Amino acid sequence: MKLPAHAEEIFNKVHAMLGLCYLVGGCVRDVLHGRDPEDLDFTCGLPPDEIEKKVTEAGFKAYTLGKKFGTIGFKIDGHLIEVTTFRTEIYDGKSRYPKVEFVDNINADLARRDFTINAIAMRLDGSLIDPFGGQVDLESKIIKAVGNPGDRYYEDPLRMLRAGRFASQLGFTIEEHTFASADKHADRILAVSKERWSRELDKLLMGKSADYGLRYLARTDLLNYMIPEMAVQVGYDQDSPYHELDLYEHTIKTVMLSDRELNIRWAAFLHDIGKPFVRSKNRRGYSNYHDHAVVGAELVKKIGPYLKWSNERTSVISEMVLKHLEQGSPIEEADSEARFS
Known part of the structure; x- marks a missing residue:
């Protein structure tokens, strides 16, 4: 996979700073989909303290708001960069915030993500790690949960709304089990803050396929719980x-x-x-x-x-x-x- 010039330059800088790391998530999806990524997300095996230390030593100001979840942020050439330690997440069902366990396995890290199109990692040489078939789903224009959609929605109910938002923005359809599970678990959206609802609804309404997204809200009963x-x-x-x-x-x-x-x-x-x-x-x-x-x-x-x-x-x-x-x-x-x- 070929990155835009500015993204490739940033990847080289981050790799030189931290050692082995991967570009991951939405920015990989966007590049594969022919879109220029705005912000770049990386993941690596270093613990958060070590990431923060290396970022600071390289002369950048580190943002540590998400440090307890393994995320350190900083800016390069005006672009927001976030680096997250490989991690798995365990949920007790009482909160949408997980218990985080840091690991040294990129595949385990990708397994915690929401949808297959967001669970693709890229190496510095442009090769991809795609254990859940995200490239195929991207080419087929499908939003599909990683693993069991009910588990993904139980972990973070906002993912039900994000499915509709991504479908609206990208012009994709939602895979039938991912869709049906949102209908089954729609009441869980009430556990999510209204601020998070609003951000996703804003993006859904502005999407090129907002009509699909709005019908999804109605057919899954999410609309009934939200408005x-x-x-x-x-x-x-x-x-x-x-x-x-x-x-x-x-x-x-x-x-x-x-x-x-x-x-x-x-x-x-x-x-x-x-x-x-x-x-x-x-x-x-x-x-x-x-x-x-x-x-x-x-x-x-x-x-x-x-x-x-x-x-x-x-x-x-x-x-x-x-x-x-x-x-x-x-x-x-x-x-x-x-x-x-």
Whole structure:
């Protein structure tokens, strides 16, 4: 595998500093997928104290926030570098934080990772260590858990959400057992902090295949546990001559037609959240949704703090939901175009 020039230069520097080490995880995945990696992650057999010492002796400032988990960070030429000691993880089921045991085996380290496409390591000469078939899954555009998906989700329930996020970003599909296990264990997402939810949902909504990711959230019941006000939309017949799609499919289409700016994507996702709560019938027997924008904006004001958004962000998205029917609003055109399949 050939690295971009800047990444190859950094790999050489890190290797000279630490000795035998491997490039690992998302950066290997990105290079294999034809993308330029932003940050570089390495793993090696040195203990964290020794890594920190060598980094400092080489003239770099070491970041030690993750030291107890074996991770030391520093910057080279503006690029964030993280080096983690080979490790295995043992979970007691009471916390998402593992008991870490340092090992001298790269394969054992790769076995603790979430998905096969993230469990590939690269040597300095460009050769790969791929014990779980990540290259095949990458070529097949599949998100597949390493080993038993239920075990991976039990270890860190956020991985269920990460599966949807990676599928959205990369345009991949989720392998059937990995998908089904997320449905089985969806309630475990409640053990994860809302800040971590928000970061993954942000990335999912901005993905090129956000439609797949949003359907995954609904079909696995993750949506019901995270934003139950939105789960009501799934399969919801709008009973209107102005809409062909059910409410959730209309929402998904609106998201995909909206500009790829984060607050706009969130406003598109939440724009009709008030509809199920204001439904009434008109003289012709069809459903009306008077004031759904007003009710929706108020719901966003509650959801924002729940998802740990800033006050400013909550206000901006709430205002866009309130005004989404007005001509010239950021999502009015997408909403109108999404009314018919």
